[in-house]
Amino acid sequence: MSTDEPYAPEPAGPAPADPSLAHRMPALGSLQLLLAVARLGSLGRAAEELGISQPAASGRVRAMERDLGLALVDRSPRGSRLTPAGALVTDWAGRVVEASAAFDAGVQALRDRRDARLRVAASLTIAEYLLPGWLIALRPLRPATAVSLRAGNSEAVAALLLDGEADLGFVEGPAVPAGLDAVTVARDRLVVVTAPGHPWTRRTAPLDAAELSGRPLILREEGSGTRQVLAEAVGGLAAPLLELASTTALKAAVASGAGPAVLSELAVSDELAAGRLVKIPVEGVRLTRELRAVWPAGHPPVGPARDLLALTRGGRG
Amino acid sequence: MSTDEPYAPEPAGPAPADPSLAHRMPALGSLQLLLAVARLGSLGRAAEELGISQPAASGRVRAMERDLGLALVDRSPRGSRLTPAGALVTDWAGRVVEASAAFDAGVQALRDRRDARLRVAASLTIAEYLLPGWLIALRPLRPATAVSLRAGNSEAVAALLLDGEADLGFVEGPAVPAGLDAVTVARDRLVVVTAPGHPWTRRTAPLDAAELSGRPLILREEGSGTRQVLAEAVGGLAAPLLELASTTALKAAVASGAGPAVLSELAVSDELAAGRLVKIPVEGVRLTRELRAVWPAGHPPVGPARDLLALTRGGRG
DNA sequence: ATGGCCTCATAACCTGGTCCTATGAGCACC
DNA sequence: GGTGCTCATAGGACCAGGTTATGAGGCCAT
Numbered sequence: 001m002s003t004d005e006p007y008a009p010e011p012a013g014p015a016p017a018d019p020s021l022a023h024r025m026p027a028l029g030s031l032q033l034l035l036a037v038a039r040l041g042s043l044g045r046a047a048e049e050l051g052i053s054q055p056a057a058s059g060r061v062r063a064m065e066r067d068l069g070l071a072l073v074d075r076s077p078r079g080s081r082l083t084p085a086g087a088l089v090t091d092w093a094g095r096v097v098e099a100s101a102a103f104d105a106g107v108q109a110l111r112d113r114r115d116a117r118l119r120v121a122a123s124l125t126i127a128e129y130l131l132p133g134w135l136i137a138l139r140p141l142r143p144a145t146a147v148s149l150r151a152g153n154s155e156a157v158a159a160l161l162l163d164g165e166a167d168l169g170f171v172e173g174p175a176v177p178a179g180l181d182a183v184t185v186a187r188d189r190l191v192v193v194t195a196p197g198h199p200w201t202r203r204t205a206p207l208d209a210a211e212l213s214g215r216p217l218i219l220r221e222e223g224s225g226t227r228q229v230l231a232e233a234v235g236g237l238a239a240p241l242l243e244l245a246s247t248t249a250l251k252a253a254v255a256s257g258a259g260p261a262v263l264s265e266l267a268v269s270d271e272l273a274a275g276r277l278v279k280i281p282v283e284g285v286r287l288t289r290e291l292r293a294v295w296p297a298g299h300p301p302v303g304p305a306r307d308l309l310a311l312t313r314g315g316r317g
Numbered sequence: 318m319s320t321d322e323p324y325a326p327e328p329a330g331p332a333p334a335d336p337s338l339a340h341r342m343p344a345l346g347s348l349q350l351l352l353a354v355a356r357l358g359s360l361g362r363a364a365e366e367l368g369i370s371q372p373a374a375s376g377r378v379r380a381m382e383r384d385l386g387l388a389l390v391d392r393s394p395r396g397s398r399l400t401p402a403g404a405l406v407t408d409w410a411g412r413v414v415e416a417s418a419a420f421d422a423g424v425q426a427l428r429d430r431r432d433a434r435l436r437v438a439a440s441l442t443i444a445e446y447l448l449p450g451w452l453i454a455l456r457p458l459r460p461a462t463a464v465s466l467r468a469g470n471s472e473a474v475a476a477l478l479l480d481g482e483a484d485l486g487f488v489e490g491p492a493v494p495a496g497l498d499a500v501t502v503a504r505d506r507l508v509v510v511t512a513p514g515h516p517w518t519r520r521t522a523p524l525d526a527a528e529l530s531g532r533p534l535i536l537r538e539e540g541s542g543t544r545q546v547l548a549e550a551v552g553g554l555a556a557p558l559l560e561l562a563s564t565t566a567l568k569a570a571v572a573s574g575a576g577p578a579v580l581s582e583l584a585v586s587d588e589l590a591a592g593r594l595v596k597i598p599v600e601g602v603r604l605t606r607e608l609r610a611v612w613p614a615g616h617p618p619v620g621p622a623r624d625l626l627a628l629t630r631g632g633r634g
Numbered sequence: 635a636t637g638g639c640c641t642c643a644t645a646a647c648c649t650g651g652t653c654c655t656a657t658g659a660g661c662a663c664c
Numbered sequence: 665g666g667t668g669c670t671c672a673t674a675g676g677a678c679c680a681g682g683t684t685a686t687g688a689g690g691c692c693a694t
Contacts (some may be wrong), residue, residue, distance in 0.1 A: 329664090359640090359641075359642095360641080361640085361641070361642075371641090371643095372644080372645095374642095374645095375642060375643060375644095379643085392641080392642060392643090393642090394640075394641045394642075395640070395641060396640090396641070396642095397641085407642075427638090447635075499659075521661080631636065
């Protein structure tokens, strides 16, 4: 069992998905409860914060410990503290809660189109990866501000701004649409990724545009901004190996060995850090994009839009 | 409503927590279902993959659309595809599922101590932020390998390795413990963070060691590796403003304006990008740490341990 | 055209988890 | 020894989600 092949002979099937994950996973409320216990030091006070009764909290923590097979909390007559394992589990729980809060913030913005006080129009990459976090950061500053989100490409964003149907926009790409003022809030790069063990990971020379445009890739569906940018940069694309409707599904397919894909660096930083995906060097292709905040020329944002803009600039605004 | 103070007068209370988030949030299984629909293009096939009946899948998606107030899926007699809003929601859902998978991988490793084939000992920062991702990446390569995790400081990791009770270790800090060989797998920096609007964000000069050791901070509880490293680097710490049991709780407290804290850059990259936390420059303090894989000198890891090591080095191994 | 096959939707019923209120038990501090 | 805090237990109500069985609609090949 020592020197056998480290890489299995490529299952290469489309993609995984663990049906039992949802059963092994505590409910979101239980994770929040654990975080509240960590912060407040008492089951009862944590229960109060979450608006449930103390026995319910006691029961949930107990059930969680039973299901996970770990002692998480040291109870005592004057409070509860996390065990060492509990502290670790609580940190992991925090990541789940954060991702859930981002999901929630995004969904609310996508729905609240009605009485929105702050109407944001954003490109897909920004809406996917950056905007939910910004909205969470904005909430304590502007608790009463309902935010609405429209996602679309640069032209759509520009049109919404110029028609007065959006207060602040975010676009990606080389050019600032006509009639808009802009400031760069971040930079993004498209990267070529494969599963570890893919033949491309053993290349010595970087890929070039011709190779990228000639090889079948796993792509988002037609109309995706990233796909368009890529097609433009390399001069057309081969017929896709597979077309998927979400970036996450795409990453899962790549990780399972279905083939290479081109994705925003923002989308794959975690996977690269963990080695679930491998970045393939590319040469001679312009894959860097500016991510910019935009507004109608001469009308700098005010009110909530100004606050959101300041946030995106990391307090430098 | 245009030029009012962008920063509210500091609620500064300990920290938030939204009790209703769990109610607004679809169940994890529903999010997985959405991802499966995106990938497979059909409710029925998605249902099959998740091991539930087709009506259950239909009902879950319908309920999710009702609860979120968004049309997510376009149904047709020959399959289902995501709507544009559905694609965005599915991507956000993917982040939640990923965080959940990391939680699950971590918990399993923490529990499986019994028949583990690969016993890992890691420092807390690594166990918190990197190891779950590595374990997920390892699974397809070594499906049958049960992994166990012990978390502890460098001495504890070294002791476990030298006693033959762990197969591979990960430590953080300036020195490699005696008797171990090491390779650097990542770098980490401690950063000082506050809420946006905190007085420190308006400083012009960087902080120095004396200021850091003199001001009360929000800290992890006694025994935290990060806390020890910090205390050493600045020469002692003032009495803490607040002591919390998990990094996530700490971040929430800082973000809510309770005070400044010092955290691993790995822990706060998301918050910094979103502007929920602000990094305060520091000068004259050595806050960079090497994150190293370690093993008993002269006995390079073999088998699953070798594969894990290769993963952590980004395929360069 | 018509039967077969795929899709998703509806109906009726069951089960199980989770909540609540009410109460008990342990420890600390005045 | 009260009084106040902690967490645990018990009994009963409730709702979400699951299942099987069936219906309805479009596509395609015979």
